[in-house]
Amino acid sequence: MARAATTTDAFNAVAEPRRRQILDLLADGERPVNDLVELIGLAQPQVSKHLRVLREVGAVEVRDDGRRRLYRLNGPALKPIHDWVQGFEQLWSDRFDQLDSVLADLKQKEQGDVGDE
Amino acid sequence: MSVTSENRANVSLPADDQILITREFDAPRELVFKAYTTPELVRRWWHANRGDITLCEIDLRVGGGWRYVMTARGGFEVGFHGEYREIVPNERIVSTEVFEGMPDAPALDTLTLTESDGRTTLSLLVQHSSRENRDAHINSGMEDGLQDAMELLEGVAVSLR
Numbered sequence: 001m002a003r004a005a006t007t008t009d010a011f012n013a014v015a016e017p018r019r020r021q022i023l024d025l026l027a028d029g030e031r032p033v034n035d036l037v038e039l040i041g042l043a044q045p046q047v048s049k050h051l052r053v054l055r056e057v058g059a060v061e062v063r064d065d066g067r068r069r070l071y072r073l074n075g076p077a078l079k080p081i082h083d084w085v086q087g088f089e090q091l092w093s094d095r096f097d098q099l100d101s102v103l104a105d106l107k108q109k110e111q112g113d114v115g116d117e
Numbered sequence: 118m119s120v121t122s123e124n125r126a127n128v129s130l131p132a133d134d135q136i137l138i139t140r141e142f143d144a145p146r147e148l149v150f151k152a153y154t155t156p157e158l159v160r161r162w163w164h165a166n167r168g169d170i171t172l173c174e175i176d177l178r179v180g181g182g183w184r185y186v187m188t189a190r191g192g193f194e195v196g197f198h199g200e201y202r203e204i205v206p207n208e209r210i211v212s213t214e215v216f217e218g219m220p221d222a223p224a225l226d227t228l229t230l231t232e233s234d235g236r237t238t239l240s241l242l243v244q245h246s247s248r249e250n251r252d253a254h255i256n257s258g259m260e261d262g263l264q265d266a267m268e269l270l271e272g273v274a275v276s277l278r
Contacts (some may be wrong), residue, residue, distance in 0.1 A: 087255075
């Protein structure tokens with residue numbers, strides 16, 4: 001699948017481990033920058049830089065609440081990543097659905113063996 | 118599909134060079150381990166309804182090899198092989214995995230089985246050597262899906278003749 005190789009690409013935005021950490025933290029709910037700085041253990045300018053990249057691809061949104069800036073996750077921007085992984089996930093879903101049948105047979109056989117004894 | 122299951126495989130990307138596949142099974146982990154490591158049983162599920170398994174070899178010991186080959190419905194052959202690095206029966210298998218279409222990009226797979234109340238959670242962590250290789254691996258899944266779609270289309274086309 002073709003993918004844009006720019007910083008305005010959601011794939012690139014989440015390729016950085018710290019940015020994924022930020023997204024994980026925001027998945028629990030809206031947070032002010034200070035919270036993120038504390039939880040991630042980076043200096044504020046670095047956290048702000050990561051937040052800027054995430055904002056550029058629309059992965060996070062910001063609003064002002066008095067003197068605080070609150071960040072929150074914007075799920076739909078991450079949909080391309082979800083879609084990309086989906087074909088692969090379907091392969092494993094189909095594979096494991098087959099495995100369910102094999103396991104059901106094994107369970108039945110085991111019970112049969114116990115009954116024979 | 119003979120078994121209806123609410124258990125869906127979940128795929129996540131914990132790091133740039135990793136894929137994590139998880140799934141819950143309604144069976145104790147001894148049985149999952151058995152189904153995962155016995156060639157006759159692997160032949161029954163690994164195809165994922167995408168073709169016929171033509172070869173399934175498992176030499177389950179550290180340093181031993183495994184190889185699975187499938188002829189996909191489109192007629193092309195896909196092969197995977199690797200070597201077992203660590204085996205803890207019913208709990209954990211670490212092995213290498215090489216997709217034979219991309220022989221220079223081996224991955225390291227860690228299979229972990231945990232059981233709770235007779236149900237087993239399977240987790241398969243695929244560690245690639247780079248983001249590019251990881252991405253190519255995921256793209257190969259996309260191609261499978263595409264292949265399925267093409268075959269469905271072909272089936273429809275044939276039925277219209």
